[in-house]
Amino acid sequence: MEKITVVGSGYVGLVSGTCFSEIGNRVICCDVDPFKIAMLRKGEIPIYEPGLKELVKKNVDADRLFFTSEIGDAIEASDIIYIAVGTPMGDNGEADMRYVHEVARTIGQHLNSYKIIVNKSTVPVGTGEQVRQIIMENRKNRFVQFDVVSNPEFLREGSAIEDCMNMERAVIGATSDKAAKRIADLHAPFRTRIFQTNLESAEMIKYAANAFLATKISFINGIANVCERVGADVTSVAAGMGLDSRIGAKFLQAGIGYGGSCFPKDTFALSYIAEEAGFDFSLLKSVIAANDEQRLVVVDKLKQALGCLEGKKIGVLGLAFKPNTDDMRYAPSLTIIPELVRLGASVRAYDPIAMQAARNQIAEYYEDFETLEEALEGCDACLILTEWSEIVEMDLARVKQLLTAPIIVDGRNCFSVREMKEREFVYYSVGRPAVTTGSANASAAKTVSL
Structure with missing residues (x-):
């Protein structure tokens, strides 16, 4: 002992x-x-x-x-x-x-x-x-x-x-x-x-490991953005890449980028260390810039679905940077929600654990609710930012009833494109084909907003 x-x-x-x-x-x-x-x-x-x-x-x-x-x-x-x-x-x-x-x-x-x-x-x-x-x-x-x-x-x-x-x-x-x-x-x-x-190598291992994982995330998100433009599906692309033992399947989930207490801080710190040592770590700088840009792709997708966001009511599901934590450090929601408000939207938000932590940082930008259903009721679209199991397993038929139009923008690729098409949702995810042939209500809503 x-x-x-x-x-x-x-x-x-x-x-x-x-x-x-x-x-x-x-x-x-x-x-x-x-x-x-x-x-x-x-x-x-x-x-x-x-x-x-x-x-x-x-x-x-x-x-x-x-x-x-x-x-x-x-x-x-x-x-x-x-x-x-x-x-x-x-x-x-x-x-x-x-x-x-x-x-x-x-x-x-x-x-x-x-x-x-x-x-x-x-x-x-x-x-x-x-x-x-x-x-x-x-x-x-x-x-x-x-x-x-x-x-x-x-x-x-x-x-x-x-x-x-x-x-x-x-x-x-x-x-x-x-x-x-x-x-x-x-x-x-x-x-x-x-x-x-030795001491120095052990200290560098932590930074190098986190920076490499952050690089994988920014890389697959870049691939996702290309996939959308050429008709490929990033889920299949990532699965095929992951079969290569030199690459592996981990950290190849496309989405709205990394957050939390480690990757943002450690990538910036390693970039600074490199600069102080006289090396321009341009690759790492690009990883950081790509991650910052990736957060806002879901805002662009909301614009595609709704047109102008002025006066629109958006139900945001998930505030923490990842599931099973209340950590809000560098969470994508901290960037995305203020941007929605800047564009004239109002935000109704729900997170199963991180509500209080989120209130401490961006409470002035949104109204929060105790349940997922309350947050979505009467909204013009649903925006998913964290893949909590409660969100992944939510009753989509009920969600469709709660929204004024069945529009979901999914920043974490929680649902299959096929299922959303069968359920007649207008569905935008990351790096996969958009489903734009939703129900008549969705089409009408989009036409009016345009």
């Missing part, structure tokens, strides 16, 4: 700490926010992640998982210190390292015995050395030794518990073989593949 302190009880820290406790370690999750700690002590989880609340309770009850805002005490009481604080994106794309540096100073001030300092946060190359220097400058006893490790996270929101408990690989970059072995042993119960390298 290891004694672990995780500094930062946000998404990465809370999930990682909980999973480390689940495999038998004593874990203290700490945070500077006393309100967050108070919530966690009461069994309230500040983020939405399937299965997390139950796992937290299980390990708190087993006296393996603890929460505190006394960060110094938690550091002194543990042998392995994980840094899992945010590295938000600055205006120029650079990762803001103030929180990581602050934690490093605190560790130095409370370094009472040999400890392994592990960076879990996504950080620029060279951060491990920075952390080492800051701890050395702040430690009170220069004879107390420590090692620094980079152990980046690869969690997907909505499936983070599964990703951690059954992780594909653990990347470990360390300043000593002793520290690397100990962190490798910590991961042994996860039965994962261990990849050991």
Whole structure:
């Protein structure tokens, strides 16, 4: 059993700490926010992640998982210190390292015995050395030794518990073989593949992996836009591409682009790192630009279906950047909904989980509703931005009754083109043939608006 302190009880820290406790370690999750700690002590989880609340309770009850805002005490009481604080994106794309540096100073001030300092946060190359220097400058006893490790996270929101408990690989970059072995042993119960390298390479692996996945998404969205113009179906194209083992089928789902806490921030940060190193990473810049442009393709499709959007009522389904999370960071809805309002439309919105998080950012642009049906009632069109299971499985016959005309613009390709044609919807998706031969009501609505 290891004694672990995780500094930062946000998404990465809370999930990682909980999973480390689940495999038998004593874990203290700490945070500077006393309100967050108070919530966690009461069994309230500040983020939405399937299965997390139950796992937290299980390990708190087993006296393996603890929460505190006394960060110094938690550091002194543990042998392995994980840094899992945010590295938000600055205006120029650079990762803001103030929180990581602050934690490093605190560790130095409370370094009472040999400890392994592990960076879990996504950080620029060279951060491990920075952390080492800051701890050395702040430690009170220069004879107390420590090692620094980079152990980046690869969690997907909505499936983070599964990703951690059954992780594909653990990347470990360390300043000593002793520290690397100990962190490798910590991961042994996860039965994962261990990849050991130096600090700098481990730090770069996280950025490179996320940037590559973002590139796949922007690429398939570009292919989707070409498919629409030449009569191909991107779903079939992606399936055929995915059969090639060199490419694989993952991250080839066309739609309205990526969002969330990782891909937008990490692509910008890597572009900045490259620029600072003297390399113009034009490919990555194009990936970012393509993703920004892709969000608005559904607005163009609404214009095709309705003509002018002035005075139109649009029912928006899904606000979070992906299903099974309430994360609104860089969600496409944050760009799309204000654009609809700018064009004169009014928006009625529904999301099964992310309503409150969305209100905190764009409440002035839309009216929200407690149910999918309430949001769609009396709307001129339905716009799908997140592929929640509730939305994918919604009763299309009922949807048709609720809308003034059976028009759906689907930014996530939730339904088959054949089914929508059979049901006589006017249906626009991404990278697939549009269905424009809907019922007479839809045709009439479109004619009037034109």
